[in-house]
Amino acid sequence: MARRISPTGLLGAALIAVVLLLAIAGPPLWGEAAARMDTGGINAPASAEHWFGTDALGRDVFARTMVAARLSLLLATLATLLGVGAGIVLGALPMVLGRRGARSMTTVVELLVAFPGLLLAMALAVVVGLGSRGAVLGLGCAMAPGFARLTQTLAASVAGSDYLAAAKVLGVGRRRRLTHYVLPNIAEPLILNLTVSLGQSLLALAGLSFLGLGVQAPEYDWGRLVSDGMTGVYISPMTTVGPAAAICVAALGFTLFGESLSQAASGRRAARGRSAVREHVSLPPEPGAVLRVEELTVTFPGGLRPVRRLSFTVRQGEIVGIVGESGSGKSLTASAVAGLVPHPGTVTAKRLELAGHDLLGLGERQRRHLLGTELAMVFQDPMSALNPALRVGAQLAEVATTHRGASAAQARELAVERLGEVALPEPARLARQYPHEYSGGMRQRAVIAMGLMAEPGLIVADEPTTALDVTVQRQILRLLREVTDGRAGVLISHDLAVVAQLCSRVLVMYAGRIVEELTVEELRAGPAHPYTRALLDSLPTLDSDRSKPLRTIPGRQPGPGERLDGCPFAPRCEAASDRCRAERPSLTGGVACHHPLKTKEAVR
Amino acid sequence: MTLVVEGLSVRYGSFLAVDDVSFSVPPGGVLGLVGESGSGKSTVARAVVGLVEPSAGTITGAARRQLVFQDPYASLNPRMTVGAALAEAAMLAGVPRAGRPAEIARLLDLVALEPATAARHPRELSGGQRQRVAIARALALDPGVLIADEITSALDVSVQGAVLNLVRDLRTELGLSMLFISHNLAVVRYVCDEVAVMRRGAIVERGPVAQVLAAPAHDYTRELVEAVPTL
Numbered sequence: 001m002a003r004r005i006s007p008t009g010l011l012g013a014a015l016i017a018v019v020l021l022l023a024i025a026g027p028p029l030w031g032e033a034a035a036r037m038d039t040g041g042i043n044a045p046a047s048a049e050h051w052f053g054t055d056a057l058g059r060d061v062f063a064r065t066m067v068a069a070r071l072s073l074l075l076a077t078l079a080t081l082l083g084v085g086a087g088i089v090l091g092a093l094p095m096v097l098g099r100r101g102a103r104s105m106t107t108v109v110e111l112l113v114a115f116p117g118l119l120l121a122m123a124l125a126v127v128v129g130l131g132s133r134g135a136v137l138g139l140g141c142a143m144a145p146g147f148a149r150l151t152q153t154l155a156a157s158v159a160g161s162d163y164l165a166a167a168k169v170l171g172v173g174r175r176r177r178l179t180h181y182v183l184p185n186i187a188e189p190l191i192l193n194l195t196v197s198l199g200q201s202l203l204a205l206a207g208l209s210f211l212g213l214g215v216q217a218p219e220y221d222w223g224r225l226v227s228d229g230m231t232g233v234y235i236s237p238m239t240t241v242g243p244a245a246a247i248c249v250a251a252l253g254f255t256l257f258g259e260s261l262s263q264a265a266s267g268r269r270a271a272r273g274r275s276a277v278r279e280h281v282s283l284p285p286e287p288g289a290v291l292r293v294e295e296l297t298v299t300f301p302g303g304l305r306p307v308r309r310l311s312f313t314v315r316q317g318e319i320v321g322i323v324g325e326s327g328s329g330k331s332l333t334a335s336a337v338a339g340l341v342p343h344p345g346t347v348t349a350k351r352l353e354l355a356g357h358d359l360l361g362l363g364e365r366q367r368r369h370l371l372g373t374e375l376a377m378v379f380q381d382p383m384s385a386l387n388p389a390l391r392v393g394a395q396l397a398e399v400a401t402t403h404r405g406a407s408a409a410q411a412r413e414l415a416v417e418r419l420g421e422v423a424l425p426e427p428a429r430l431a432r433q434y435p436h437e438y439s440g441g442m443r444q445r446a447v448i449a450m451g452l453m454a455e456p457g458l459i460v461a462d463e464p465t466t467a468l469d470v471t472v473q474r475q476i477l478r479l480l481r482e483v484t485d486g487r488a489g490v491l492i493s494h495d496l497a498v499v500a501q502l503c504s505r506v507l508v509m510y511a512g513r514i515v516e517e518l519t520v521e522e523l524r525a526g527p528a529h530p531y532t533r534a535l536l537d538s539l540p541t542l543d544s545d546r547s548k549p550l551r552t553i554p555g556r557q558p559g560p561g562e563r564l565d566g567c568p569f570a571p572r573c574e575a576a577s578d579r580c581r582a583e584r585p586s587l588t589g590g591v592a593c594h595h596p597l598k599t600k601e602a603v604r
Numbered sequence: 605m606t607l608v609v610e611g612l613s614v615r616y617g618s619f620l621a622v623d624d625v626s627f628s629v630p631p632g633g634v635l636g637l638v639g640e641s642g643s644g645k646s647t648v649a650r651a652v653v654g655l656v657e658p659s660a661g662t663i664t665g666a667a668r669r670q671l672v673f674q675d676p677y678a679s680l681n682p683r684m685t686v687g688a689a690l691a692e693a694a695m696l697a698g699v700p701r702a703g704r705p706a707e708i709a710r711l712l713d714l715v716a717l718e719p720a721t722a723a724r725h726p727r728e729l730s731g732g733q734r735q736r737v738a739i740a741r742a743l744a745l746d747p748g749v750l751i752a753d754e755i756t757s758a759l760d761v762s763v764q765g766a767v768l769n770l771v772r773d774l775r776t777e778l779g780l781s782m783l784f785i786s787h788n789l790a791v792v793r794y795v796c797d798e799v800a801v802m803r804r805g806a807i808v809e810r811g812p813v814a815q816v817l818a819a820p821a822h823d824y825t826r827e828l829v830e831a832v833p834t835l
Contacts, residue, residue: 540765
């Protein structure tokens with residue numbers, strides 16, 4: 001997890017550091033000056049001697065502001081800790097109590113949240129007694145409901161998690177579930193909020209003191225100093241402005257720092273597609289090819305190369321399968337073609353052509369338009385491709401109005417037509433429904449229909465059936481075959497059997513490279529690469545031998561940052577020789593292996 | 605002790621998720637439960653371990669029923685090391701504090717994980733390793749029956765093979781009884797003796813795996829058999 005604090009966050013941290021330093025060093029350094037009365041110079045305006053002027057007893061206001069940092073910060077911290085502590089207890093109690101207790105607890109918190117906080121604090125401060133203690137207690141109580149609500153909301157998300165259910169099944173008691181499962185998993189956002197709250201309670205306490213409900217003489221905090229200075233604000237403005245500025249600086253510090261922490265924690269940066277960069281001069285186009293990729297490489301900072309000099313072609317009328325384990329680079333290859341590699345990845349290639357157009361030579365706008373009309377992407381999770389707030393028909397229609405310049409009425413009509421083409425029953429009615437009203441299989445059909453709106457030449461499906469069960473999977477694969485008729489397709493999957501259902505040609509990827517390229521017939525007859533063989537054998541089928549263990553592949557795939565001298569599969573390969581460990585085999589005759597298996601070998 | 609489920613029904617509001625389901629899992633036996641998503645098979649699993657309240661029916665036998673979840677990325681507490689999670693399970697199983705390190709080592713060994721895995725957090729492990737940890741945690745309780753709810757469907761094919769082998773080994777070594785839930789008949793066939801086919805909350809067919817797959821009696825079972833992707 002890369003977490004970077006923004007410049008405003010750094011400013012916040014610096015301000016907090018200054019305030020903390022003052023709280024520690026203020027009283028010893030300026031304590032004497034702050035207490036020294038000078039009857040000769042009362043209510044004096046700012047001067048070189050008294051930067052913020054003097055008060056009604058002739059004491060130096062600058063020194064008093066510096067000294068007040070300790071009390072101001074201390075009271076704000078106490079109030080916040082009280083509020084947060086009480087809030088977490090209130091918010092977490094429902095997890096420990098039984099069902100009925102939990103419900104009444106939630107209602108109590110909701111009632112408390114409805115109270116205006118500062119009013120509650122003022123009322124409590126008056127009841128408890130004017131002074132620091134009353135102010136802290138009042139403010140703490142006023143903050144508690146907000147934190148209780150936050151704790152409840154955060155805890156509710158953990159309450160629905162599998163790991164908490166797993167703990168229940170294990171027999172972990174309620175209290176331990178709270179302390180070992182819920183609290184550690186919600187601590188981060190709570191701490192972030194605590195930082196922001198410190199700034200707020202600093203302000204609120206200053207407000208209370210200013211109104212005379214907080215710190216009482218002879219004690220003083222920043223709010224008290226502002227209040228004292230107000231009487232002479234027109235004669236000696238700095239007497240008021242000085243301590244007020246201190247309040248602002250401290251509150252700003254906590255707020256900025258807290259905000260930037262929470263932004264860093266939520267990973268604010270949305271992924272943005274990066275366009276590919278050409279490595280060399282362009283080559284003449286090849287007719288019949290819908291997608292031509294040569295030496296495609298995807299790089300991430302830190303020397304990570306998840307896709308390494310990949311070349312392949314997809315022709316009109318064929319569906320090419322890309323197969324590999326997680327981390328083989330198969331999905332990133334599709335993202336690179338579609339210009340969807342997330343920041344900060346970079347894509348380079350010698351050639352990247354879609355439907356006869358050179359993607360590398362186009363400007364950003366033309367490239368977007370070409371990808372929008374010629375390429376349709378189908379993802380594993382159809383919900384991520386659909387906007388939950390829009391009716392399905394409207395989402396489909398939008399494609400036609402943006403990319404094909406259709407009128408609204410035409411687009412709507414076309415949307416219904418496409419929904420019918422993907423074999424959704426009653427397309428006109430379904431077009432008016434929202435994605436959540438669809439089943440998983442129906443959503444995937446809708447996504448495919450959306451891809452078809454712009455009449456694309458290429459359909460790329462990335463694990464389109466992994467989230468679906470076998471019966472629906474079969475229907476979706478059948479549909480994909482129908483809609484790719486007369487077009488070109490790419491199917492990405494970790495399952496060779498799924499790929500064999502749909503594709504004519506298969507590319508097997510390992511550690512960012514193609515290690516074998518073969519037709520489905522060749523795959524059935526027996527692949528040449530030991531890795532493909534192992535993948536095939538690890539798959540249980542309806543006639544695999546139940547008395548023997550399934551074949552597994554020991555070890556793991558090399559990561560995208562590892563330097564590979566020899567064959568990347570050598571450490572996991574039974575047939576590996578010294579040559580394999582020293583020299584990486586190139587892809588020749590459809591296989592990248594020094595010791596290919598006999599291709600005529602029977603599959604089983 | 606045989607796990608006996610009789611006349612189990614589960615209702616979510618007005619929706620009847622499980623409708624009068626009965627089955628049993630004998631000691632050392634493995635029953636496969638297959639069906640499409642929404643057929644109620646996961647709800648059966650949750651009812652058996654007490655995560656949801658049945659609206660009718662009884663579940664008896666097989667003490668300390670344990671569940672292994674589908675998604676190994678979600679079923680482990682991200683803030684607990686593997687060792688802490690296993691120690692907790694051992695504690696709940698009544699293993700005294702002094703015996704826990706040895707118990708953690710035994711559990712990790714059972715699921716073929718390195719002893720050093722104990723110091724890791726779930727985020728440092730692959731999906732297959734996490735699923736092994738989840739299985740080890742369930743085994744700590746010495747379960748009378750282990751319920752495996754789609755435990756390989758979030759894993760790569762190559763990793764799935766290793767987890768299925770593990771399940772078979774554990775069965776041989778520990779005589780483990782299991783309710784094995786999956787939508788993939790090829791997987792069920794490999795692991796189970798008997799299979800029950802669920803659709804819309806009810807069991808539509810049940811019998812020995814070989815028999816059901818060779819001669820499916822129900823239309824839906826036939827559909828499932830045909831849908832298994834093959835080369």
